[in-house]
Amino acid sequence: MAKQESNVSRVYEALRQMAANFAFMPDQRINESELSKQLGASRTPLREALNQLVAEGFLTFQNNRGFFCRSLTPKYIQDLYEVRVAVECEALRLSCDRAEDSEIAALSLYLEQTEADYETAEDPAKQLEMDETFHMRLVRLSGNDELERSLRSLNDRIRYIRLIDLKRMRDKTKARVPGELSAHSRILMGLAGRDAKGAEAAMRGHIEKRKEAATEAVQIAFSQLYVPQD
Structure with missing residues (x-):
């Protein structure tokens, strides 16, 4: 057996x-x-x-x-992003009530140690690994195993498109203005202050910003999957 x-x-x-x-x-x-x-x-x-x-x-x-x-369409990816917003915002709301100060401090330390590497990483896969680790640790603070399991599944199903989006962002976007807070920092500030509404608003804006790019990312994905590469 x-x-x-x-x-x-x-x-x-x-x-x-x-x-x-x-x-x-x-x-x-x-x-x-x-x-x-x-x-x-x-x-x-x-x-x-x-x-x-x-x-x-x-x-x-x-x-x-x-x-x-499974299919790969803009609607499918947008559906996954919408579920991700629901899962992460609910987890964040619970975390504002349940997380220990020491747990929040540990996550803040992780972000402090990795954010510079995230900003300068040449490998999108490494960037994505750091991003997923941050979000999984954040959801874990909710104490809800089902929310954590749901996010892990969502991450796995959306990873292919997220890698394409990160590559596209790296080629198009300029570095953040010095002194400007990252989305992750804004989320953690809300959590540390037990400001559930502020933290959720930062999380929602962070995820939905990438959702808007789903259509172009899916188009790129199809070109990579179906057009032979040199």
């Missing part, structure tokens, strides 16, 4: 990574026979893993047709 569970976990992790990075094209039908050979997995653990990814929103299932990769 333990060996079977381990095999399902191995197949699930491999498939989850593939789905998150659009190794399958948007709306592409999953060829289970080919996938079974590629992953060295039998039908049972493969099906269990595929069904789990359907439940998590990475894949879809159609009766009599099988499993498909």
Whole structure:
């Protein structure tokens, strides 16, 4: 039994990574026979893993047709951003009530230690890792495991587009004006002052600013997925 569970976990992790990075094209039908050979997995653990990814929103299932990769449209990405706003703002509201001063101080220290690296990072993947770490630590202060689990799933499903958006921002945007507070700093100031409304407003503005760029990011994503690169 333990060996079977381990095999399902191995197949699930491999498939989850593939789905998150659009190794399958948007709306592409999953060829289970080919996938079974590629992953060295039998039908049972493969099906269990595929069904789990359907439940998590990475894949879809159609009766009599099988499993498909999720769609990639501006509406889909905007929907994810809207859910992210709801999850993070609610977590922030709870954090203003529940977080210990020492926990807020620790997160402030993390931001202080990483923000300069974030601003100057040449690798968008490294920037995204630091950003996700900050937001996950922030949600964790709410003490709500389900909100934390929801944000982790959202991050995984939106990561491909966020990387494209960060690359585009790096090429287009100038550095922040010296002395200007970052969005993360404004959020933490609200949290430290137990100002739930102010913190939520800063969080909402921070996330929705990137939501507005979803259409262009999706267009770039399609060009990368379907147009052969030199």
